Amino acid sequence: MARLLDIVLRATLALAVGANARACQVNNGSKTYEAEDAVLTGTNVDTAQSGFTGTGYVTGFDEGTDKITFTINSDTTKLYDLVIRAGAIYGDKRTSVILNGGASSEVYFPSSTAFADIPAGQVLLNAGANKLDIVSNWGWYLIDSITVTPSAARAAHNINTALVNPSANSITKTLYTYLRSIYGKKILSGQQELSYANWIATQTGKTPAIVAVDLIDYSPSRVERGTVGTSVEEAITHHTRGGMVSVLWHWNAPTGLYDTEENKWWSGFYTRATDFDVSAALSSTTNANYTLLVRDIDAIAVQLKRLQAEGVPVLWRPLHEAEGGWFWWGAKGPEPAKKLYALLYDRLTNYHGLNNLIWVWNSVLPEWYPGDDAVDIVSADVYAQGNGPMSTQYNQLIELGKDKKMIAAAEVGAAPLPDLLEAYQAHWLWFAVWGDSFINNQDWNSLETLKKVYTSDYVLTLDEIQGWQS
Structure with a gap:
């Protein structure tokens, strides 16, 4: 001016x-x-x-x-x-x-x-x-x-009709078709951890449609220190009762854990807790750390195959929050992170034949995007108080996916209020609130707010999605 x-x-x-x-x-x-x-x-x-x-x-x-x-x-x-x-x-x-x-x-x-x-x-x-x-x-x-x-009115969405994996199995295709059918019309409720999903049911009378679980304790560098994962069983339990499953992986670094008083071995997914260099590991396919990356991917494939055998389609969100740099897979910038994502996609899809995965990318910045050919859904993790519509990140993801990819609030601190989502035309596909210290924290999610969210006609809960598998 x-x-x-x-x-x-x-x-x-x-x-x-x-x-x-x-x-x-x-x-x-x-x-x-x-x-x-x-x-x-x-x-x-x-x-x-x-x-x-x-x-x-x-x-x-x-x-x-x-x-x-x-x-x-x-x-x-x-x-x-x-x-x-x-x-x-x-x-x-x-x-x-x-x-x-x-x-x-x-x-x-x-x-x-x-x-x-x-x-x-x-x-x-x-x-x-x-x-x-x-x-x-x-x-x-x-x-x-x-x-x-x-603001101009939003244009009609133009979502891709097919998954990026042409060999996706029938139940996974069915889930994707269902998701497309509700996108822009409803939002799926979600919660991290089965125990907190059950807690919500006790508090509100409604159970989340989606339960998100973490494969963290199946990481080999944790298993060798005695961890025993239970999240696969939790995912199967929720699937059996007609729910949907989202899976992330806090990937404990394959090696190089500091294991000090300040950075214990179990915090080895943080950049600050390991000297593992993802860029160096990916510099050749013959170095020892590349071999360890593949070993870890193969270990996680075992768990994902258990879900495939049980007929569970997975909203699969690997390498989450890479752009933040606080996790080792994002510590060296976008190029190594995208290269690691490509390795994950190829190894799980083409080598292990995992055809039950819907691939969810978890970053809003264009320079980190792995490409349309390996991403089904784009998403963001948003920790902002007040139960708002998160329109900043939604608009960024519209641009990132060219409105051809559905958009999810894959991890949030505060459940979004439905009336704000509709007013802002923020058509998130689902939200999943993080567990302890967020879902059960009045400063982030009051019981009054949770009841308002879970009883809204705009929010789909477990009882309202029954039959999606058919």
């Missing part, structure tokens, strides 16, 4: 948006609000970084409570696209966006040397004045402005 136009509009719009924020409106209905005019809490205005608009930008996000509060007016209750102009000059960052004191939405700021316009999902503005907070979260970034633009 030209500086001259900004000056002309400032006086006219000040009363409309409140004394604390200057808004510039353009022909498409967009309004831009300069950060330096918002209410600042623990933050300050600066001009040292070039490229800002207006008279400066806001910095000083070094405490968890530091924030900016914008006042945004809307003529009617309406959905808007939100863009944050930010500078992540100190590396990759994340911020929290909170509208009118409600749900928190996490927005990723990729590392940059200059200000950039970053899509931040959507906000449902009430008629009249609205308060929008940008709260520190990871902190140490710069905020120049925000822009809100009336």
Whole structure:
């Protein structure tokens, strides 16, 4: 927006948006609000970084409570696209966006040397004045402005009709067909761990449609230290009662576990707990660590074959959260992670003949995407309080999968409220709340909220999906 136009509009719009924020409106209905005019809490205005608009930008996000509060007016209750102009000059960052004191939405700021316009999902503005907070979260970034633009209606989804594995067995194809039939119309309820799924049934009278289990204790570097996995039995139990199964794998590094007081052997899936180098291991097929990767994949294939033998189709989510770098499979960047995913796909599909897997990729960033030919469903793990619609990540995944891949909230801290999902047109296929300290934590999921979620017509529970197998 030209500086001259900004000056002309400032006086006219000040009363409309409140004394604390200057808004510039353009022909498409967009309004831009300069950060330096918002209410600042623990933050300050600066001009040292070039490229800002207006008279400066806001910095000083070094405490968890530091924030900016914008006042945004809307003529009617309406959905808007939100863009944050930010500078992540100190590396990759994340911020929290909170509208009118409600749900928190996490927005990723990729590392940059200059200000950039970053899509931040959507906000449902009430008629009249609205308060929008940008709260520190990871902190140490710069905020120049925000822009809100009336959201266009979503186009019809164009989901792929077939699975990426042409040899997928009949029950797996049936599950995929069922998922396509409900996508955009309903959301499947889900819970990590069978015990917590049963706990939800006790609390709400409804059982989750999906139970997610973890193959962590089948990792060879854990088995050799005495772990005994039970998640396959839990998955079969839920399948037998007509449910669906999601499977992830906290892959304990094949070797190189520090096993110190700070980083015990059982935390060996964390980058901080091992010196295992995935890039070096994948550099050739003859080095010892590559052999160990294959050994571990083969061990997990044994468990997945048990599920295949029982007729259990699996929503299979390997190498989750790779882009975070906190797990060793993502510690060396996107290329080794994608190479490892390709090895997993080839070994499990073509060598082991596992035809009961629906392949779920778990990252929103394009540079990490393994490719359309090895991914059936795209997903994100979202830990934001307030039971919001997670529209930022949903919109990113629409772009990533070109709206040809269904989208799942494969792991969340807070169960999303159905009315917000519908209002934001956030058509998540399923959600699965993490277990201990999240599903049973009032700060993340109150019993009142869980009852509201599990009794909603928009949310499918175990009793409502019976017969999907036929």
